[in-house]
Amino acid sequence: MERPSALQRLRAAFFASPLDGLITVVLLAALLAGGHALLHWLVFKAQWAVIQVNSTLFAVGRYPLDQQWRLWLLTTLLAGATGLSWGLLRALPRPDRRAVLWPANDRLAVALLSGLGVLVPLVLQLSTAIALRWWSITALVLACRWLAGRWGTALPAIARRGWPLIWPLLYLVGMTLIAGGFGVPAVSPYRWGGLLLTLIEACFAILLCFPLGVLLALGRRSSLPLLRWLSVLYIEFIRGAPLITLLFLGQNILGLLLPGGFTPDRVWRAAWVLTFFAAAYVAEAVRSGLVALPPGQMEAARALGLPVHQAMLKVVLPQALRVALPAMVGQFINLLQDTTLLSLIGLFELLGTARAVMANPAFIGKDAEVYLVLAVLFWCCCAALGLGSRALETRLNTNPQPA
Amino acid sequence: MTPPVTPWWRNRRLIPWLVQAAVGLLVLVLVAFLVGNLVRNLAAAGLLLTWRWIGNPAGFDIAGSWLPFSAEQPYWWALLAGLVNTLRVVVIGLIGASIVGTAVGVASFSGNALLRGLARVYVELIRNIPLLLQLVFWYFVVFLALPGGANAIQWPGLVLAQSGLYLGMPELVNGVWQAPIRLSVEFAALLTGLIVYISAFISEVVRGGIASVPKGQWEAARSLGFTPLQTLRRVVLPQALPVIVPGLNNQYISLAKSSSLAIACGYADLYSVAETTLNQTGRAVEVMVILLGAYLAIDLVISALMNGLNRAVQLRSR
CATH class of the missing domain: 1.10.3720.10 (MetI-like)
Known part of the structure; x- marks a missing residue:
């Protein structure tokens, strides 16, 4: 059979029948009109001063100016760790094929990253000093990526296997840098805001809801009736309530449930509510993984003489979590999006900052610009998480189908 | 020789019950602690549980209520x-x-x-x-920015105006849209x-x-x-x-x-x-x-x- 020419393929894709042709033409016209209107607005109508003037507010809220070096230091550490982790991921041998230093996806990612790193400070017209910092941080990510990818295999096995532990460690270092402690002057949570607060809440909840969710899932599958009932009660109670009512509970009732006078700060109360909320959903994701695993796995591990907890940790959970991974990352993405609800209880995370900025008479009527920037920001974060989860999924698949 | 005695902490029939008793006790203590605090704090604030307030007049208005509602109602x-x-x-x-x-x-x-x-x-x-974010976008950027009066967006049977959405056969009467069905923005x-x-x-x-x-x-x-x-x-x-x-x-x-x-x-x-x-x-x-x-x-x-x-x-x- 002859291969269809490009023209024939185009015709089959867009003009297979008169109706198809009509659909294509109408959609194309609508797309062009919409695209033109959007571009026209972006270039000629939109006024980006509201973002430029408030860029610090959107980034870190009212974090004290003379302490902001701590956040720069943290960003640098994170950039280094990201680059090294990325490079090591590539340097480690894969079950299906030889390690490649720069696979196609990575080249795309590098192009995107360097493009964004260079362009965004320019578009936002940040001051030269700050733009330079962002450019060096972008360069640092790429340099670490290259270093780890090139020489990662030369590292001793223990360093390579233990490397992921850098992340919880970095979390503790980061929280110390942000909040203070160990000799670093304290900065009250009231002064955290913008992207910083969004990320703090999301990271805190994601890190803690995972172990909690695994415990709840195991409880729900337990043979002990009391544990099972308590887990089911908890999971169904949380899943039956809208998050906003639970945040409301955290703000108005949590203080009443604790001994008089002892109430954590509003920021931490919200973070705990987010954690407990997400744990119920993560538990359901993990449970789906546990259900998917044949019972023979547990029985075989027990027959080999492993005690229950070891069989669980070494045989059952690793396989179940792999199955549950896409659903879990889906929940983490939801969690990141759900942080916007904190603006409804008066916290100044990204959306709360946006609403506060727009209440300023100087910026009234600039909603479209601000919301568009927030939407792009959230879209990029969520899409990146989704892409990362898909990449991890293929990497963790130890039985690759022969292509 | 006496048969080896299984110590109690390895007794497979006892352990599940011990675990459950421990968890149950923990949960009970936690609940008692929280409820005790709640009662004490509510009593201190003079807000012990009662449903009597629910019959009092509300005193606020509900915009766009489907049930007939006014501020005097409970x-x-x-x-x-x-x-x-x-x-x-x-x-x-x-x-x-x-x-x-x-x-x-x-x-x-x-x-x-x-x-x-x-x-x-x-x-x-x-x-x-x-x-x-999408909700505030639709509300503040799209629906609140709709033109009003005679400049409203008009389609057959549907008018989008700043004062609301009009369905049916909308008519402009003295600068105000009138229609059988009106939805608030x-x-x-x-x-x-x-x-x-x-x-x-x-x-x-x-x-x-x-x-x-x-x-x-x-x-x-x-x-x-x-x-x-x-x-x-x-x-x-x-x-x-x-x-x-x-x-x-x-x-x-x-x-x-x-x-x-x-x-x-x-x-x-x-x-x-x-x-x-x-x-x-x-x-x-x-x-x-x-x-x-x-x-x-x-x-x-x-x-x-x-x-x-x-x-x-x-x-x-x-």
Whole structure:
């Protein structure tokens, strides 16, 4: 059979029948009109001063100016760790094929990253000093990526296997840098805001809801009736309530449930509510993984003489979590999006900052610009998480189908 | 020689009971601690549980209430009006999101590459932007920016104006639009936001369901002379529904819960009325019980209906 020419393929894709042709033409016209209107607005109508003037507010809220070096230091550490982790991921041998230093996806990612790193400070017209910092941080990510990818295999096995532990460690270092402690002057949570607060809440909840969710899932599958009932009660109670009512509970009732006078700060109360909320959903994701695993796995591990907890940790959970991974990352993405609800209880995370900025008479009527920037920001974060989860999924698949 | 005695901590019949007793005791102590604090704190604030306040006049107004409501009416009537407003947006939202979601889900199987691509872009765009952000966008950027009076956007049978959406045969009388059906912009913004957001998830459910039908079914139906639309309606959808309905249940419940974000676009739903009630009375625990109970009831009703539907579509496929 002859291969269809490009023209024939185009015709089959867009003009297979008169109706198809009509659909294509109408959609194309609508797309062009919409695209033109959007571009026209972006270039000629939109006024980006509201973002430029408030860029610090959107980034870190009212974090004290003379302490902001701590956040720069943290960003640098994170950039280094990201680059090294990325490079090591590539340097480690894969079950299906030889390690490649720069696979196609990575080249795309590098192009995107360097493009964004260079362009965004320019578009936002940040001051030269700050733009330079962002450019060096972008360069640092790429340099670490290259270093780890090139020489990662030369590292001793223990360093390579233990490397992921850098992340919880970095979390503790980061929280110390942000909040203070160990000799670093304290900065009250009231002064955290913008992207910083969004990320703090999301990271805190994601890190803690995972172990909690695994415990709840195991409880729900337990043979002990009391544990099972308590887990089911908890999971169904949380899943039956809208998050906003639970945040409301955290703000108005949590203080009443604790001994008089002892109430954590509003920021931490919200973070705990987010954690407990997400744990119920993560538990359901993990449970789906546990259900998917044949019972023979547990029985075989027990027959080999492993005690229950070891069989669980070494045989059952690793396989179940792999199955549950896409659903879990889906929940983490939801969690990141759900942080916007904190603006409804008066916290100044990204959306709360946006609403506060727009209440300023100087910026009234600039909603479209601000919301568009927030939407792009959230879209990029969520899409990146989704892409990362898909990449991890293929990497963790130890039985690759022969292509 | 005496048989080896099993120490009690390795007794396989005793251990489960010990573990459960320990967990039960822990939970009991925790609950007692929390409830004890609650009672002590409430007593200190002079707010011990009572439902008498619910008959007092509310003293606030509810914009766009479907139940007739005025400020002299009691709190329980205000909360009921809020619940009715919530149910209204949930029911209409469910229908709208199902229609749009199915259309987008089916479009992602279109032979037309442009339509297929647009369906994917729609899903990927909508799912990755927080619902609350979309709601404030629809409200502040789209609906509040509508032109008013004679400049309103006019389509046959529908007028979009700053004062609301007019359906039926809208007429401009002395600079004010009049029509049989008027929707407030708050309601319209909430409804649009919910439908757009949830339909993206529903389209994924529908897509998964259709993808679960073997390709041979399409080809067999086509070779029997069915048109593509007939194939979808008579052959593919009946087989896809048993897969689709359970997934829809989750999305419908998610929509019902998400409707509580109405407060962001100024629509007086149950949550927003409850918050006002709390601010006026300080009755946090009672208001919380009402809120959680109401949303739980809505979830249960949706689940019951969807379970019925599930049984119906499962039977038909036998």
